[in-house]
Amino acid sequence: MNRGQDSSMSTHPLETLELRALEQRNRLHQDATELKQKIAAAREKLSVQRNVRAHFTTAVLVVSITGMLAGHGFAGMFTRR
Numbered sequence: 001m002n003r004g005q006d007s008s009m010s011t012h013p014l015e016t017l018e019l020r021a022l023e024q025r026n027r028l029h030q031d032a033t034e035l036k037q038k039i040a041a042a043r044e045k046l047s048v049q050r051n052v053r054a055h056f057t058t059a060v061l062v063v064s065i066t067g068m069l070a071g072h073g074f075a076g077m078f079t080r081r
Helices: 002-045 048-054 056-076
Strands: none
16 A cells, blocks of 8 residues: 555656646746747837838938038038138
8 A cells, every 4th residue: 555655646746847847838938929029029119110210201301401511511611701
């Protein structure tokens, strides 16, 4: 009778360890999936093309004003006043 109890006791910790390992694998898988989703969201948020499309008029104004000022400064080097 002791042998039967010993064998059931030795399988119990094995089953417990297997369940813990399964839970840990599932948790790691969920964490990895969540991390991948966060990385994808950050890449989308920091995308240059997406930001330019969203703020197109502001980008055009900044580039236009910068170009005008640079052109005025460059022309000023060759003219006298």
